[in-house]
Amino acid sequence: MKNTYLSVADELLLLLRTVKISVPAKFIRHKILSHPQAGSALSITDTLDEMGIANAVLEVDKQFITDLPLxxxxxxxxxKDGGMFRMVKDIPQTLRKTPAFLQEWTGQAVLVEENAVVPPAMLEGFHRPAGPRYALWLGIIALLALLSKLVYEQHYFWLTLLLLSFSGLAIGITIIAEKMGLSFPIAKGLCDASNNEGCDHNLRSDVSQLTSWLSIPDVVLIYFATWCVILTAGSVMSAFTGLLPALLLIAAVAIPVTIATVAYQGFFTKQWCRLCLIVTAILWMQLGVLVYGSTASHQPWLSFSTGMASLGFLFTFLAVAAAWLVIKPVLEARHEYESDYLKLLRFRKDPATFLALLTASAKREITPMPYELQLGNADAPIQLMMICAPFCAPCARAHHILHALLENNDAYGLTIRFTYNSHAADEKANQAIEYLLQQAAYLRQSAGSKEAASAGLRQLLHEWYNHMDADKFKQAYPPVALQNTEALLGAHESWWKRYSIRYTPTIHINGWELPDKFNIADLPYYLRNSDIIEKIAIDPHRHTSLFANKQV
Known part of the structure; x- marks a missing residue:
């Protein structure tokens, strides 16, 4: 199967898990597939950088491959296969499995640090919901209970058929997922590009599509799901009368189809789909088990119970088919939506798109005012400004994102301005803003250095936006000697009214307002891009330092 962006994400995920870094698969796939250069080495390193995982891309002479850390x-x-990434953790094993590896390897390798810890806040929303996991475990427990019942009752014949049917159902689901472009571990192992590309070719061929709404993979899924339903119901109720002859007849009908699919792969496409071959093997094993069981069975072939069992299978097949044909379009629509959404993200995260929209937005004067609340490096070429309100949940989220960006990084400066409104009917927000600025002024006076003041101001805002509760905040920051903040409050009010700031938080980057088409959460990605920094960087001498004024 040809390499896809998804396989790059899966290889990176495998690498991270090998070095004991726990990250949800959904997170890695989202980051790789939404990157403007999805599937490239840059998409990998940008994803690692965003997670704070030290990494390096090396290009070495092939003869020194054994010197690379694993x-x-x-x-x-x-x-044949184009370019692809592959995780290597055992060089001799890799060479045995893929003899052409050294000829195909370009000498490029991506290395990551071990045991790194990814900030939990970054992974929020990407963990699998607990509900489906619980449902899966309940299903597994129920299946084990059913198998135990069959073992206890010594129904080994039906036990074997049930296991084969559930195996077929699992492969059927995998084939459907593979056709939709999803990634299942079992498919990756069986249809890896270095071993076999026949899965992709055969599953997407015109022959596999029976009608516009039904394909051979659909029939495989429906067929095995029907067997699972029939055998599960029979096992629960211990009602196997007339079932054996009916199942033997149905299994026999499936055999010519398997012969046709094998012939098609062997003589026409000349490429083997391993998933398809496993389905063929399961169908033949089903027939073999049923033939063996029929030799010891005394059930009559032509009887009322056999006819009823056959009708039961037919109606169950139709019911399962109807259910699947209702569910399938929903799944396809969701997959198409996610695919289109990722394409849109790739366009939006393109540095050229970001630069064009940013520099076309409103540009405002952001030179710091006297005694401004500044964090980070006030002389950095990238100056951010956040206009916020004290009781604003989105402002709290933006605060955490921007402060994480400033952490151990002197490439950025951040100025905080509040939407103080002297004519507001509710004084609660104004009182909170004034108290915050009082505390900030006191911190600047009492701090012994720029670094201490910046750290103190960051902790001050962090404490506020963690709770946004005035009483709790006053417990952590008791009242201090009154500071003169009237001029700064008036300047804040005048500034945001002058530029008609409509909502909070509003972010400015070197004076340009961040367009609402971009998420604040994506800022770290954009601001790591050297092309963006080079084109929007400003003269640091225009800015007033944090300690430009000593007195308040």
Whole structure:
């Protein structure tokens, strides 16, 4: 199967888990697939940088491959499969499994640090919901209970059929997922590009599509799901009368189809789909088990119970088919929506798109006012400004994102301005703003250095936006000697009214307002891009330092 962006994400995920870094698969796939250069080495390193994981891309002579620390991602390229990344954790094993590895390896390798910790806040929303996991475990427990019942009752014949049917159902689901472009571990192991590309070719061929709304993979899924329903119901109720002859007849009907699919792969496409071959093997094993069981069975072939069992299978098949044909369009629509959304993200995260929209937005004067509340490096070429309100949940989220950006990084400066309104009917917000500025002024006076003042101001805002509760905040920051903040409050009010700030938080980057088409959460990604920084960087001498004024 040809390499896809998804396989790059899966290889990176495998690498991270090998070095004991726990990250949800959904997070890695989202980051790789939404990158403007999805599937490239840059998409990998940008994702690692965003997570705060130290990494390096090396290009070495192939003869020194044994000197590389393991594990690593190797970039290999061949005329047949194109370019792809592959995780290498055991060089001799890799060479045994893929003899052409050294010829196809370009000498490029991606290395990551081990045991790094990814900030939990970054992974919020990407963990799998607990509900489906619980449902899966309940299903597994129920299946084990059913299997135990069959073992206890010594129904080994039906036990074997049930296991084969559930195995077929699992492969059927995998085939459907593979056709939709999703990634299942079992499919990755069986249809890896270095071993076999027949899965992709055969599953997407015109022959596999029976009608515009039904394909052979659909029939496989429906067929095995029907077997699972029939055998589960029979096992629960211990009602197997007339079932054996009916199932033997149905299994026999499926055999010519398997012969046709094998012939098609062997003589026409000349490429083997391993998933398809496993389905064929399961169908033949089903027939074999049923033939063996029929030799010891005394059930009559032509009887009322056999006819009823056959009708039951037919109606169950139709019911399962109807259910699947209702569910399938919903799944396809959701997958198409996610695919289109990722394409839109790739466009939006393109540095050229960001620069064009940013520099076309309103540009405002952001030179710091005297005694401004500043954090980070006031002389950095990238100056951010956040206009916020004290009781604003989105402002709290933006605060955490921007402060994480400033952490151990002197490439940015951040100025905080509040939407103080002297004519507001509710004084609660104004009182909170004034108290925050009082505390900030006191911190600037009492701090012994720029670094201490910046750290203190950051902690002050962090404490406020963690709770946004005046009483709790006053417990952590008791009242101090009154500071003169009237001029700064008036300047804040005059500034936001002058520029008609409509909502909070509003972010400015070197004076340009961040367009509402971009998320604040994406700022760290954009501001790591050297092209963006080079084009919007400003003269640091225009800015007033944090300690430009000593007295308040």
């Amino acid at each position: 594990p690593f991602l190797a970039y290999i390229h061949s005329e």
